[in-house]
Amino acid sequence: MEDILKAAEGSADWANLGGRCSMPPMKAFMDDTTVIRICSKEDETRRMLTRLDVLMSWCRMEFKPKKSRSLSIRKGKVDEARTFTVAEQQIPTVSQQPFKSLGRWYDSSLKDTRRGAETLELASESLAINKCRL
Numbered sequence: 001m002e003d004i005l006k007a008a009e010g011s012a013d014w015a016n017l018g019g020r021c022s023m024p025p026m027k028a029f030m031d032d033t034t035v036i037r038i039c040s041k042e043d044e045t046r047r048m049l050t051r052l053d054v055l056m057s058w059c060r061m062e063f064k065p066k067k068s069r070s071l072s073i074r075k076g077k078v079d080e081a082r083t084f085t086v087a088e089q090q091i092p093t094v095s096q097q098p099f100k101s102l103g104r105w106y107d108s109s110l111k112d113t114r115r116g117a118e119t120l121e122l123a124s125e126s127l128a129i130n131k132c133r134l
Contacts, residue, residue: 004055026052042072042082049086065089069099069106078108 005026014022026035026048035048056062063086071094072082084091095108105115 004059007055046084049084053086063087065091069094069097
């Protein structure tokens with residue numbers, strides 16, 4: 001997988017996060033891939049996704065757009081107008097289908113205030129289970 005990412009990221013710049021901190025345009029762990037694009041031109045992102053799709057089909061592998069999510073932020077707000085496709089299928093946005101990764105939920109609100117309440121509720125439920133005498 002790492003070779004496929006290296007081949008696809010050749011045309012992409014690293015994401016500049018500010019403060020002399022940057023990140024590669026693609027990261028992978030096992031079978032999960034994250035594409036990080038900080039650019040004003042969505043064509044660059046589409047080009048990278050197309051390149052990844054071509055490389056994956058060359059390796060006889062495929063992306064599953066239904067299991068993927070896209071999040072486009074413009075001027076600090078979630079941009080619902082931008083959609084991306086891979087394997088000729090649209091990638092659902094985070095607003096359409098929130099997802100959970102490594103125990104954390106991601107949605108279009110970009111806020112963690114609701115997550116605190118959910119954690120408190122889960123902890124309360126867990127403590128209630130521990131109090132019963134099974």
